[in-house]
Amino acid sequence: MPLIAVLPGDGIGPEVTTQARRVLEALDLGLSFEEAPVGGAAYLQSGRPLPPETVALAKRADAVLFGAIGDPRFEALERRLRPEAALLGIRRELGLFANIRPAKLFPGLEDASPLKAEVVAGLDLVIVRELTGDVYFGEKGRRTNQEGLRQGYDWMGYDEGEVERIARIGFETARKRRRKLCSVDKANVLETSQLWRDVVNELSTEYPDVHLTHMYVDNAAMQLVRRPAEFDVIVTGNLFGDILSDQASMCAGSIGMLPSASLSGGSGANGMYEPIHGSAPDIAGQGKANPCAAILSAAMLLRHSLENEASAQRIEAAVAQALVGGARTPDLGGTHTTQQMGDAVVQALR
Ligand SMILES: NC(=O)c1ccc[n+]([C@@H]2O[C@H](COP(=O)([O-])OP(=O)(O)OC[C@H]3O[C@@H](n4cnc5c(N)ncnc54)[C@H](O)[C@@H]3O)[C@@H](O)[C@H]2O)c1
Ligand SMILES: CC(C)[C@H](C(=O)O)[C@@H](O)C(=O)O
Ligand SMILES: [Mg+2]
Numbered sequence: 001m002p003l004i005a006v007l008p009g010d011g012i013g014p015e016v017t018t019q020a021r022r023v024l025e026a027l028d029l030g031l032s033f034e035e036a037p038v039g040g041a042a043y044l045q046s047g048r049p050l051p052p053e054t055v056a057l058a059k060r061a062d063a064v065l066f067g068a069i070g071d072p073r074f075e076a077l078e079r080r081l082r083p084e085a086a087l088l089g090i091r092r093e094l095g096l097f098a099n100i101r102p103a104k105l106f107p108g109l110e111d112a113s114p115l116k117a118e119v120v121a122g123l124d125l126v127i128v129r130e131l132t133g134d135v136y137f138g139e140k141g142r143r144t145n146q147e148g149l150r151q152g153y154d155w156m157g158y159d160e161g162e163v164e165r166i167a168r169i170g171f172e173t174a175r176k177r178r179r180k181l182c183s184v185d186k187a188n189v190l191e192t193s194q195l196w197r198d199v200v201n202e203l204s205t206e207y208p209d210v211h212l213t214h215m216y217v218d219n220a221a222m223q224l225v226r227r228p229a230e231f232d233v234i235v236t237g238n239l240f241g242d243i244l245s246d247q248a249s250m251c252a253g254s255i256g257m258l259p260s261a262s263l264s265g266g267s268g269a270n271g272m273y274e275p276i277h278g279s280a281p282d283i284a285g286q287g288k289a290n291p292c293a294a295i296l297s298a299a300m301l302l303r304h305s306l307e308n309e310a311s312a313q314r315i316e317a318a319v320a321q322a323l324v325g326g327a328r329t330p331d332l333g334g335t336h337t338t339q340q341m342g343d344a345v346v347q348a349l350r
Contacts, residue, residue, distance in 0.1 A: 001030055001031065001032045002029075002030075002031050002032070002062040002063070002306055003031075003032050003033075003034060003060065003061045003062050004021075004024070004031050004032070004033050004034075004061060004062065004063055004064070004065055004301070005034055005035075005036065005057045005058050005060075005061035005063070005064045005065070006021060006033050006034065006035045006036075006064075006065045007035070007036055007037075007038040007054065007058070007064060007065070007066045007067065007090075008035065008038075008041070008067040009038050009039040009040075009041060009066065009067040009068050009069040009070075009083070009086075009279065010039045010040040010041055010067075010068060010069050010070055010071045010083055010279040010284075011068060011070060011071065011278070011279025011280050011281050011284035012067075012068060012277075012279060012280045012283060012284050012289035012338075013039070013066075013067025013068035013069065013279055014067055015284070015285075015287070015289050015291070015338050016067060016068070016275060016289050016290075016291040016293070016294035016295075016338065017065060017066075017067040017294055018291075018342070019291035019294060019295055019338060019339070019341070019342030019345070020065060020291065020294040020295045020297060020298040021033060021065065021298075022342055022346060023295050023298055023315060023318070023342070023345055023346060023349065024065075024298050024301075024302075026346045026349050026350075027311050027314065027315075027349065029302075029306075029308070029311060034057055034061070036051070036053060036054040036057045036058075037051065037054060038050060038051075038054050038066070038069060038083075038086050038087075038090070039068075039069030039070065039071065039083035039086045039087070039279075040069065040070070040071030040073065040074050040083040040279075042054060042086065043074060043077075043081060043083065048081075049069070049081060049082065049083050049085050049086035049089075050085065050086035050089040050090060050093075054086075054090075055089075055090065055093050058090060058093070058094060058270070058272070059093070059094065059270065061270075062305055062306065063270070063271050063272070063273065063301045063304075063305035063306065064090075064094075064270075064271070064272040064273065065273055065274075065294075065297070065298060065301060066087075066090075066272050066273065066274035066297075067274065067275075067279075067294065068274065068275065068277060068278050068279040068280070069083040069084060069086055069087050069278070069279060070083050070084065070278045070279035070281070071083050071279065071281070072281050079140070083279075088136060088137070090272065091131050091132055091262060091272070092132055092137070094262075094264060094270050094272060095132065095264040095270075096131055096132065096262035096263060096264055096270075096271070096272055097130060097131050097132040097133070097162070097165060097166060097263075097264065097265075098128065098129075098130070098131065098165075098166060098169045098262070098263045098264070098265070099127075099128070099129040099130070099131040099241065099260055099261070099262045099263075100126060100127075100128060100129075100169075100173070100260060100261045100262075100263065100300070100304075101126065101127040101128075101129060101241070101245040101248070101258060101259075101260045101276055102124075102125070102126045102127075102258070102259065103123065103124075103125050103126075103127065103228075103245070103248040103249060103251060103252045103258055104123060104124045104125075104252060105120050105121070105122070105123040105124070105251070105252050105253070106252070106253070106257065106319065106320050106323050107320055107323065107324050108323045108324045108326075109252065109253040109257070109323060109332065111333075112253030112254060112328075112332045112333060113250060113251055113252065113253045114250060115225065115228070115250070115251055119225075119226075119227070119228065119229075119251075120228060120229065120251050120252070121229060122229040123228050123229045123251050123252060124229070124232075125228065125229075125231040125232060125233070125234065125248065126173055126177070126232070126233050126234070127233075127234045127236065127241055127244060127245045127248060128166065128169050128170040128173055128233060128234065128235040128236070128241075129236060129237075129238060129240075129241025129242065129245065130158070130162065130163075130166040130236070130237050130238050130241065131238055131241075131262055132162075132238075133157075133158050133162045133237070133238060134156060134157075134158060134192075134237045134238035134239055135154045135155070135156035135238070135239050136238045136239065137238075138154055138155030138156055138157055139153075139154075139155040140152075140153065140154045140155070141153055156190070156192050156239075157192050158192055158195060158196060158237065160195065160199050163195065163196050163199040163200065164199050164203055165265075166235060167183070167199060167200045167203050167235055168203060169235070169263075170183070170200075170233055170234075170235030171203065171204070171206070171207040171210050171212075171235075173233050174207075174210045174232060174233040175207065175209065175210055177232055177233060178232040179209060179210050179211060179232070180210070180211050180213075180231075180232035180233065181207075181210050181211070181212050181213070181232070181233050181234075181235060182212075182213050182214070182215050182220070182231060182232075182233070182234050182235070183196070183197065183200045183212065183213070183214050183215070183234075183235050183236065184214075184215050184216075184217050184220045184234055184235070184236035184240055184244065185197055185214065185215075185216065185217065185236065185237070185240070186216055186217050186218075186240070187214070187216070188216055192237075193237075196237065197214055200212070200214070200235070217236070217240045217243075217244070220234070220236075220240075220244060221243075221244065221247060224244065224247050224248055224251060225247075225251075228248065228251040245258065245260075245276050246276065249276060249277075253331075253332055254290055254331040254332055255276065255277045255293070255331070256275070256277060256289065256290025256291075256292055256293050256329060256331045256332070257290065257292050257293055257296070257332075258275065258276040258277070258293050258296075259273070259274075259275055259276070259293050259294070259295075259296035259297035259299070259300050260273065260274055260275065260276050260297060260300070261273055261297070261300040261301070261303075261304050262274070263304060269305070270305075271301065271304050271305040273297040273298065273300050273301040273304075273305075274294075274297055275293030275294045275296075275297055276293065277293060287337035287338050287339060288329065288330050288331075288337070288338065289329065289338045290329040290331050290332065290338070290341065291329075291338050291341050291342050291345075292319055292323075292329075292341065292345075295315060295319060295342070295345055296315070296316065296319060298315060299311075299312040299313075299315035299316050299319075300312065302315070314349060315345075315349070317348075318345050318346075318348035318349040319345055319348075321348035322341070322344035322345045322347070322348045325344065325348070327340070327341055327344035327345075328341075329341050
């Protein structure tokens with residue numbers, strides 16, 4: 001019986017994860033679930049945002065269903081105690097270097113995006129974001145500079161091995177889709193990006209069937225608003241991928257629509273699945289959160305970790321059907337509660 005570790009986290013994390021778990025249970029796949037605290041919720045219980053028992057469960061499980069972390073009450077804590085440290089810590093502990101973030105326009109959501117319907121028509125892209133390197137994990141600190149001023153610093157860097165393994169996932173992903181790979185960097189300024197570009201170019205000789213382009217991140221941000229449907233697969237570093245995926249979510253109508261898979265390689269072993277959004281403290285506890293991103297993350301879990309493509313597609317079809325049937329949370333311009341949106345998806349599964 002496959003074991004799913006459920007880490008609901010903070011804010012709307014538990015609300016959306018409840019709906020994702022319901023959907024998985026409704027499929028009757030004989031999964032077992034075990035829950036553990038993470039983030040601010042875990043800090044309150046044990047003084048640690050990422051308790052060792054939570055890491056142990058995640059490692060023991062076949063896959064992890066993650067909600068969201070973040071709590072404004074803990075913003076002033078030192079970095080290692082903040083909820084965000086738990087998310088970075090678990091990604092590192094599980095070696096989840098590849099973060100797959102699909103942005104797709106679901107039928108009926110043409111008018112949910114602030115972009116014109118004709119601009120987002122046909123939107124179907126995947127951001128392949130590197131997840132365990134870059135400026136996120138370089139040396140950080142505070143010091144006093146020569147003028148006696150306080151200075152904060154975060155070292156940015158990638159080694160060629162890190163670039164090659166994520167670029168390979170980008171090429172492989174593109175190969176299974178429309179065979180277009182856009183590598184996004186800031187090679188006109190950053191040495192890190194120049195190495196990134198060199199390694200991607202070198203690897204491209206193994207993928208002559210994939211059309212590779214390079215784009216600076218500032219241009220990519222603009223093109224995502226101008227012609228988002230032109231993109232097929234984007235491969236990029238940790239920081240740029242974080243920012244561009246939130247932006248791409250609005251092309252699809254809402255940040256509440258974008259799921260993600262975090263993987264440790266080509267296989268889904270120990271994969272972690274989470275919506276790209278955060279704990280949304282502004283709407284937490286009000287039943288306003290859109291659970292679709294979490295539900296679609298559960299579909300990715302079935303696809304990548306349990307190799308159950310048919311059930312993954314059933315969930316995606318049920319989300320589409322619920323939306324076509326008019327189910328909409330407030331972020332999509334509707335009045336459905338989180339629970340009612342979950343009801344509509346479960347109903348559509350039957
Ligand atoms: N993966 C994660 O767990 C993750 C991701 C991003 C941010 N965070 C953390 O979450 C906290 C809040 O960060 P933030 O406000 O910058 O980003 P956020 O993603 O939590 O929220 C941004 C905006 O989007 C809305 N939103 C987010 N998810 C939604 C959903 N499912 N349905 C409807 N509306 C939704 C929120 O109400 C808010 O207005 C911070 O502590 C941050 O560090 C965690
Ligand atoms: C909360 C934060 C550490 C995280 C990130 O930057 O990776 C989040 O924004 C995300 O997109 O998953
Ligand atoms: Mg983010």
